[in-house]
Amino acid sequence: MRILLYAGKGGVGKTSVAAATGVLASRLGINTLVMSLDPAHSLCDAFDLDRTLMDKNRGAPITVREGLAIQELDVHEEISKYWGEVHKYITVLLSASGIEDILAEELAILPGMEEVAALLYVNQYAKEHTYDLIVLDCAPTAESVRFVSLPKTLEWYMKKIFRVERKLMRYMRPVAKKIYDVPLPEDEYFASIESLFHRLQGVDSLLTDPEITSVRLVTNLEKMVLRETQRAFMFFSLHQLSIDAVIVNRVFPEEAQGGFMAAWQKSQKEYMDLAKSFFDPVPLLQVPFYSSEILGQNALGDLGHQLYKERNPADIFYTRRTCEFSSDNGRYTAKIHLPFTEKAEVELSKIGEELILRIGNIKRNVILPRAFVSLQPGKARLIDDCLEIDFGGNHE
Numbered sequence: 001m002r003i004l005l006y007a008g009k010g011g012v013g014k015t016s017v018a019a020a021t022g023v024l025a026s027r028l029g030i031n032t033l034v035m036s037l038d039p040a041h042s043l044c045d046a047f048d049l050d051r052t053l054m055d056k057n058r059g060a061p062i063t064v065r066e067g068l069a070i071q072e073l074d075v076h077e078e079i080s081k082y083w084g085e086v087h088k089y090i091t092v093l094l095s096a097s098g099i100e101d102i103l104a105e106e107l108a109i110l111p112g113m114e115e116v117a118a119l120l121y122v123n124q125y126a127k128e129h130t131y132d133l134i135v136l137d138c139a140p141t142a143e144s145v146r147f148v149s150l151p152k153t154l155e156w157y158m159k160k161i162f163r164v165e166r167k168l169m170r171y172m173r174p175v176a177k178k179i180y181d182v183p184l185p186e187d188e189y190f191a192s193i194e195s196l197f198h199r200l201q202g203v204d205s206l207l208t209d210p211e212i213t214s215v216r217l218v219t220n221l222e223k224m225v226l227r228e229t230q231r232a233f234m235f236f237s238l239h240q241l242s243i244d245a246v247i248v249n250r251v252f253p254e255e256a257q258g259g260f261m262a263a264w265q266k267s268q269k270e271y272m273d274l275a276k277s278f279f280d281p282v283p284l285l286q287v288p289f290y291s292s293e294i295l296g297q298n299a300l301g302d303l304g305h306q307l308y309k310e311r312n313p314a315d316i317f318y319t320r321r322t323c324e325f326s327s328d329n330g331r332y333t334a335k336i337h338l339p340f341t342e343k344a345e346v347e348l349s350k351i352g353e354e355l356i357l358r359i360g361n362i363k364r365n366v367i368l369p370r371a372f373v374s375l376q377p378g379k380a381r382l383i384d385d386c387l388e389i390d391f392g393g394n395h396e
Ligand SMILES: Nc1ncnc2c1ncn2[C@@H]1O[C@H](COP(=O)(O)OP(=O)(O)O)[C@@H](O)[C@H]1O
Pocket: 008, 009, 010, 011, 012, 013, 014, 015, 016, 017, 042, 249, 250, 251, 287, 288, 289, 290, 291, 292, 293, 294, 295
């Protein structure tokens, strides 16, 4: 079983690429589901299907060809079906703090119900072996970030807060009712949280297992887009998800000629080199700029071939984590994987949130998590093919 997450900025081509992956995989006989987590659903449009078909189905999967189903989550439907009351509660729990320092600082945005619903489905399908491959067409970066951070937040909450709170409520309920006339959560309330938690159990290990889940970042050769891709790269690494490819979409083909095109090609070439320096050694896959929108199974299948060439889209293209960030007793450390690096003088500089490393003729730019931004890189050691950078002590 494989899970592939297609993430990136709005409009870069996530839905097209995710749908194309589904078409190609199903043609190879892999039983596939493409699920859209973006509230602005467009899967159905990519497949050129009638939207009323999807609406009628109320968020359940529909089969588009043999071995391929698509699903657009209907959050309102999910909430009314399962956990209306829990919703309120989750809002409260997520405003509590206490998650590991670095993570907490990244969790500026609170997870929403879309993410919970999607995680529940992923977990259920995995447990029931419904599909061989689940392709997730993520919401734009900021929200997909909530998606991956949710299991950890919930786990922390259940361990640290839930049990104590539940016990406390037993004593507090009669008192609060009598004195303040405020209702406190009932037992069923806690029972539903507990059942929700049980249904989510294990999803974290699915997402962080590089043999199961791979993130594929979709990007375009433009400054702002690449910047966001770098940030997403850092974020997924921080959450211990493995990124096995960066997909560069809308690359102008060589044969496109002319003054206007030449300028674009030149700028794309420069950004392509930059992208290589950012994401190397993670494979960079390219998709050409098509002369029209990509609609329907044939067009999607073609995009799939252009993207994966001879590869099987469900394979794992890369497993190593390229950067890891940790804090241990207030000491912050970044580990950057630099394969094929000779031992040489390491030059480090930091501009804002960006760490720039130069080792011999290799240059790498790494966006740092928020907790690292106020710190300065200190000693760096190359251990095997990993550069360990000490960022010093607690910055409080
Ligand atoms: N390589 C490409 N060439 C031409 N048009 C593309 C390409 N990739 C995507 N598109 C078109 O761009 C639009 C946005 O793509 P979409 O996949 O919906 O992006 P996202 O899901 O990231 O918001 C769609 O109309 C799609 O058909």
